[in-house]
Amino acid sequence: MKVETEGAYSNITLNAALRGTDLSDRDKALAAGLFYGVLDRKITLDYALARQMKTPLKKVQPYTLTVLRTALYQILYMDKIPDSAAVNEAVKAVRASRESRNAGFVNAVLRNLLRQGVILPDGKDTAALSVRYSCPEWIVRSFCEDYGAETAENLLKESLKPAPTVLRVNTLKTSAEELIQAFGERGVPVERGHLPGSLVLLKGIEIAEDPLFRDGLFHAEDEASQYAVSLLAPRPGDRVLDLCAAPGGKSFTMAQWMENQGELLSCDLYPARVELIRGGAKRLGLTVLSAAVADATVYDHDRGEFDDVLCDVPCSGLGVLRRKPDIKYRPESEVADLPALQYTILENAAKYVKRGGKLLYSTCTLRRTENEAQIERFLKEHHEFQKRNERSLMPHMDKTDGFYCALLEKE
Numbered sequence: 001m002k003v004e005t006e007g008a009y010s011n012i013t014l015n016a017a018l019r020g021t022d023l024s025d026r027d028k029a030l031a032a033g034l035f036y037g038v039l040d041r042k043i044t045l046d047y048a049l050a051r052q053m054k055t056p057l058k059k060v061q062p063y064t065l066t067v068l069r070t071a072l073y074q075i076l077y078m079d080k081i082p083d084s085a086a087v088n089e090a091v092k093a094v095r096a097s098r099e100s101r102n103a104g105f106v107n108a109v110l111r112n113l114l115r116q117g118v119i120l121p122d123g124k125d126t127a128a129l130s131v132r133y134s135c136p137e138w139i140v141r142s143f144c145e146d147y148g149a150e151t152a153e154n155l156l157k158e159s160l161k162p163a164p165t166v167l168r169v170n171t172l173k174t175s176a177e178e179l180i181q182a183f184g185e186r187g188v189p190v191e192r193g194h195l196p197g198s199l200v201l202l203k204g205i206e207i208a209e210d211p212l213f214r215d216g217l218f219h220a221e222d223e224a225s226q227y228a229v230s231l232l233a234p235r236p237g238d239r240v241l242d243l244c245a246a247p248g249g250k251s252f253t254m255a256q257w258m259e260n261q262g263e264l265l266s267c268d269l270y271p272a273r274v275e276l277i278r279g280g281a282k283r284l285g286l287t288v289l290s291a292a293v294a295d296a297t298v299y300d301h302d303r304g305e306f307d308d309v310l311c312d313v314p315c316s317g318l319g320v321l322r323r324k325p326d327i328k329y330r331p332e333s334e335v336a337d338l339p340a341l342q343y344t345i346l347e348n349a350a351k352y353v354k355r356g357g358k359l360l361y362s363t364c365t366l367r368r369t370e371n372e373a374q375i376e377r378f379l380k381e382h383h384e385f386q387k388r389n390e391r392s393l394m395p396h397m398d399k400t401d402g403f404y405c406a407l408l409e410k411e
Contacts, residue, residue: 001063004062005062009326010035010036010324014031014035025204029204034070037073037077038066039325040159040325041077043130043131043134044134045069045073048072048076048120049068049069052109052112052113053109061099061102063097064094064099064102067093067094068109070090071087071090071110072113074086075087075114076118083114087107087110090110091106091107120132124149124153126140126141129153129156132156133156133160135328139318139328140152142318142367143155143156146366146367154394155394155395155396155402158322159328163322163401164200165201165207165220166193166198166220166221166223167190167198167200167201167220167221168198168219168220168253169197169199169217170217170218170219170284170285171197171256172256172284173216173217173285174217176199179217180192180199182217183212189201189203190202193223193226194223194399195223195226195227197256213283214283219248219249219280219284220249222400223400224364224393224398224400224401224402224403225249225253225364225401226253227403227405228250228310228312228362228403229253229257229310230257231360231405231407232310233257234254234264234307234308235258235307236259237262238306239304239305239307239308240262240263240306240307240308241303241306241309241310241349242264242265243296243309243310243311243312243345243348244268244312244313245291245312246274246276246277247276247280248266248280248281248291250312251266251277251289251310252284252289254308254310255286255288256286260286261288263288263290264288264290265290265292266281266291267291267292267293268291268293268294269296271293274293277291278291296349297341297345297348299351299352304352305352305353305354305357306353307357307358308357308358308359308360309358310360310362311345311359311362313342313345313362314338314341315363315364315367316338316365316370317364317365319365319393319395319402319404320364320401322395322401323401335367338370339373342370342374343374346361347378349361356410357409358409358410359385359407359408359409359410360405360407360408361405361408362403362405363404364402365402365404366394366402370404372390375390375406375408384411385409385410386408386409387406387407388407388409389405389407390406390407391405392404393405
């Protein structure tokens with residue numbers, strides 16, 4: 001309810017709710033599964049609920065509707081929870097709330113659903129895909145227009161799967177082998193990722209509370225972001241600029257590529273986010289990194305030129321839906337102005353690149369208007385740059401977050 005009514009971020013909201021509770025790890029995992037599951041499947045759940053009610057969903061009281069969604073999610077997607085338990089707990093929850101008069105209504109709706117079952121539309125049109133994969137039609141349409149119906153459906157399927165927790169080994173303090181052994185000694189299984197220095201957690205842990213994390217031996221970063229840094233490949237002694245750095249993962253990985261030698265300036269618009277970068281750099285022992293509050297759309301002549309510039313612009317985030325399901329419920333109008341902002345930042349970033357230097361443009365979305373179209377326009381208007389590499393990472397094929405990156409070189 002907090003995510004929906006206040007626009008709060010899902011991960012921050014959940015962590016705050018669980019922090020300080022006496023729940024077991026198993027119950028915390030169940031709470032997280034319900035929380036993210038309901039957010040993920042909300043459109044599907046609402047479709048099924050609406051077919052059992054005479055009252056329009058928007059007129060159902062918010063707590064009651066949230067309980068109905070949570071119960072139906074358990075019935076449809078959690079095989080280990082008996083249907084009767086899901087119904088009974090839902091009725092008890094509403095009866096104990098300020099909306100207690102709705103307990104009978106909740107019982108009737110859920111019992112009817114159990115008797116009649118849930119039948120979802122099986123067509124290939126955007127409306128049917130939207131219901132089946134619980135994704136707003138504008139996003140479905142965008143995927144279909146950019147990649148075709150088959151790839152769009154694969155992207156939608158993948159968006160509902162759990163995302164792996166991927167770590168980047170701090171190669172300044174340890175090695176992958178040593179970190180695997182350290183986790184193993186504590187009964188936490190991990191395996192190597194596809195990239196050097198990448199590890200995948202096979203068991204959930206509270207990363208911020210983990211002693212290996214506090215000792216600065218790793219930070220969390222999906223392989224898509226690690227791959228982007230490997231394209232830019234900053235070297236020891238380089239001057240490097242990260243224009244939109246928070247929360248800092250790519251900056252941290254670049255500092256390791258630089259072997260903590262040279263100069264790395266990590267910028268963000270908001271002071272609180274800059275403090276996050278500084279805190280992370282201190283924990284990891286990255287003395288090469290300095291963080292500053294700066295507007296990525298405004299050129300600062302005093303900074304001079306850089307060997308490498310990372311331009312990881314604000315985007316619609318459609319490549320990370322499996323990690324942040326609340327992103328997809330933002331109205332389409334909220335992303336309408338993003339391409340203009342992205343292009344302004346890209347043009348500003350280009351001013352900092354020295355002759356022979358490299359510029360990496362990246363997003364965690366899969367909209368061509370925010371990705372390929374931006375680079376095509378930029379290269380037409382800036383003949384001093386050449387494209388050296390371009391790639392879209394697709395979750396269903398590359399087993400990473402959805403991500404786009406283009407490496408440009410200034411001749």
